[in-house]
Amino acid sequence: MIDLLSRHIYSSPHVFLRELLQNARDAMVARGEWDSREGLQPSVSGRGVLVLPCRPGQSEFAVIDDGIGLTIDEVEELLATVGSSSKRDMFELPHRDYLGQFGIGLLSCFMVSDRISVTTRSAKGGSAVQWVGSTDGTFTVRRLSTAESARRRIGTEVRLIPSADPSMSLDSETVTALVRRYARFLDVPILVEDAQGRHVEVNQHPVFIDEITAGNREAIEAFGRGFIGATPFDMVSLRAPSTSTRGVAFILPFAQPPGSRRSGAVHLGGMLVSERSEELTPNWLVFARVCVDSDGLTPTASREQLVENDALLETRNAIGAAVREWILELAAERPRRFAEFVSIHEMSLKGVALHDDEFARCLLPHLAFETSSGRMELGDLLGGVIRYAHTVDEFRQVAPLMPLGRPILNAGHAYDVEILERAPALFAGTTLETVTAKSESERFGTPPASDRQRVLRLVERAGAVLSDSQVAVIVRLFEPSEVAALSVHDAGAVRRAELEGARSVSDDLWKDVLDRVDAIALDIAGPPLRSGLQLCLNWNNQIVRSLAEMSDRAAFEEAVRLLNLQAVLASHRPLRPVDRAMVARSFTAILQRTIAPGTGRPR
Numbered sequence: 001m002i003d004l005l006s007r008h009i010y011s012s013p014h015v016f017l018r019e020l021l022q023n024a025r026d027a028m029v030a031r032g033e034w035d036s037r038e039g040l041q042p043s044v045s046g047r048g049v050l051v052l053p054c055r056p057g058q059s060e061f062a063v064i065d066d067g068i069g070l071t072i073d074e075v076e077e078l079l080a081t082v083g084s085s086s087k088r089d090m091f092e093l094p095h096r097d098y099l100g101q102f103g104i105g106l107l108s109c110f111m112v113s114d115r116i117s118v119t120t121r122s123a124k125g126g127s128a129v130q131w132v133g134s135t136d137g138t139f140t141v142r143r144l145s146t147a148e149s150a151r152r153r154i155g156t157e158v159r160l161i162p163s164a165d166p167s168m169s170l171d172s173e174t175v176t177a178l179v180r181r182y183a184r185f186l187d188v189p190i191l192v193e194d195a196q197g198r199h200v201e202v203n204q205h206p207v208f209i210d211e212i213t214a215g216n217r218e219a220i221e222a223f224g225r226g227f228i229g230a231t232p233f234d235m236v237s238l239r240a241p242s243t244s245t246r247g248v249a250f251i252l253p254f255a256q257p258p259g260s261r262r263s264g265a266v267h268l269g270g271m272l273v274s275e276r277s278e279e280l281t282p283n284w285l286v287f288a289r290v291c292v293d294s295d296g297l298t299p300t301a302s303r304e305q306l307v308e309n310d311a312l313l314e315t316r317n318a319i320g321a322a323v324r325e326w327i328l329e330l331a332a333e334r335p336r337r338f339a340e341f342v343s344i345h346e347m348s349l350k351g352v353a354l355h356d357d358e359f360a361r362c363l364l365p366h367l368a369f370e371t372s373s374g375r376m377e378l379g380d381l382l383g384g385v386i387r388y389a390h391t392v393d394e395f396r397q398v399a400p401l402m403p404l405g406r407p408i409l410n411a412g413h414a415y416d417v418e419i420l421e422r423a424p425a426l427f428a429g430t431t432l433e434t435v436t437a438k439s440e441s442e443r444f445g446t447p448p449a450s451d452r453q454r455v456l457r458l459v460e461r462a463g464a465v466l467s468d469s470q471v472a473v474i475v476r477l478f479e480p481s482e483v484a485a486l487s488v489h490d491a492g493a494v495r496r497a498e499l500e501g502a503r504s505v506s507d508d509l510w511k512d513v514l515d516r517v518d519a520i521a522l523d524i525a526g527p528p529l530r531s532g533l534q535l536c537l538n539w540n541n542q543i544v545r546s547l548a549e550m551s552d553r554a555a556f557e558e559a560v561r562l563l564n565l566q567a568v569l570a571s572h573r574p575l576r577p578v579d580r581a582m583v584a585r586s587f588t589a590i591l592q593r594t595i596a597p598g599t600g601r602p603r
């Protein structure tokens with residue numbers, strides 16, 4: 001049982017120090033209560049907890065407190081029985097003023113030592129007592145003589161000799177860092193002996209529990225800098241009175257990588273429970289790190305997490321509500337600052353807007369989208385028809401076709417479509433229209449019948465030039481007329497073409513597999529187009545019309561390749577090897593003509 005409780009509950013052996021500090025602190029609180037009950041001067045001056053790290057060449061480690069101490073009867077009842085605690089009331093409920101409650105904390109010392117010695121003298125009177133416990137579950141209790149007892153201050157001294165594990169260094173530097181981490185916000189003085197034998201107090205006021213005012217803003221911000229590693233974008237006071245929770249949400253001044261987890265630091269009664277608590281904040285709160293202290297949340301037995309109960313739920317909701325309130329206020333009162341906040345945390349905020357109408361109403365107008373008319377805020381388009389492309393690929397194909405006054409949005413990034421789909425319900429008069437390269441190209445007109453022969457001839461000649469790169473050629477009428485050609489792309493057909501390519505270079509085993517993949521895809525998508533890539537020439541464009549008249553075969557072929565390349569580059573699609581070969585060929589031809597006009601070869 002001792003092995004189980006001491007070695008398998010806690011995540012790190014260092015936790016034993018936290019348990020000893022917590023016991024010392026509780027004993028000091030109990031002593032204060034005892035003094036006032038007995039009508040004694042409630043003087044705490046000179047009282048505290050002293051931690052003695054291992055000195056060089058010596059292996060003993062100790063924590064000494066001026067707390068209430070234990071009588072011999074209490075030692076026998078509390079230290080000799082696993083699970084026995086003086087910190088619960090007559091109904092076995094945890095006493096609010098104490099940090100401990102489970103009656104197992106002391107056992108954590110067995111993670112680092114095979115033997116623990118507790119020497120204690122009670123404020124209630126009687127002789128001092130020494131209890132020595134071992135990992136094997138045996139213990140001894142010894143009453144000290146009257147003379148020995150008289151030499152001892154009231155309080156408790158826990159001593160242990162850490163095991164020889166080199167990773168368990170308990171020198172003054174390591175111990176000071178650990179004590180600071182766990183206990184610097186405790187409400188009793190905590191001192192650590194440094195390498196020179198001086199007793200250095202580690203306590204610090206937990207500024208994050210104070211309400212943020214003009215007077216303390218700087219101090220809280222300085223704390224936040226240490227806490228998040230940068231100057232916070234802003235700070236939000238957190239209050240959950242029902243669980244006596246107080247703290248600050250430090251809004252991060254940098255974007256969080258996608259998938260990053262939320263985390264906060266939780267202290268209970270000033271003692272650190274976790275620096276990376278995920279339970280404390282709502283799922284969506286990934287753009288802030290919170291730091292709180294609470295008296296009403298319940299730790300698990302290891303004290304490294306919080307118990308998922310109503311108190312935690314209430315606290316989490318209160319934290320979420322405070323941050324949400326701050327966002328709404330920022331949007332209403334400081335729109336520029338809000339826009340800055342949105343641009344940093346856009347991704348996380350979109351995640352919130354998906355589930356929260358009021359928040360979505362305030363966020364959506366400030367979301368910036370790439371559009372065919374440059375970057376625009378959604379606010380400029382709400383209340384009218386919002387035209388958008390589902391994927392980045394579609395957007396790139398159709399964007400060049402859009403006149404400036406009729407922008408289409410690139411909704412190809414995470415959450416974009418889901419966010420846009422919320423707009424009609426939230427903003428009166430807003431309607432959505434999806435735009436695809438196919439739907440746009442269907443609007444194109446066909447050249448007049450009088451040009452039919454010229455057009456057919458052009459399609460045939462240009463098609464022959466591009467047949468190697470499996471690009472079909474069509475001729476249409478569209479605006480703007482400055483755009484000579486578009487590269488239209490059908491994802492399903494391109495995938496099919498790639499499969500064909502793969503099939504032709506695979507052995508029999510993979511051919512079968514590819515055939516199956518193809519059959520399944522066909523089932524889902526229906527029969528694909530004959531060619532995935534099309535070069536759509538614009539009959540409104542002067543260059544295209546001149547192309548139809550060209551008789552020089554070499555010049556015609558080069559012009560067609562260049563038009564195709566220009567269209568592919570404008571579509572921002574990655575180049576296929578065949579496209580790259582064509583780029584090299586066309587540019588070489590241009591260079592040759594520039595360097596040695598008329599010869600076709602460089603001089």
Ligand SMILES: Nc1ncnc2c1ncn2[C@@H]1O[C@H](COP(=O)(O)OP(=O)(O)OP(=O)(O)O)[C@@H](O)[C@H]1O
Pocket residue numbers: 019022023024027065067068069070078079084085086087099100101102103104105106107156
């Ligand atoms: N420094 C101390 N001074 C006085 N009493 C102590 C001290 N350390 C331990 N005790 C007594 O021993 C009991 C058991 O301590 P232990 O640390 O195992 O459990 P706990 O503090 O009650 O609860 P938890 O397991 O939550 O820490 C305490 O309830 C307390 O009565």
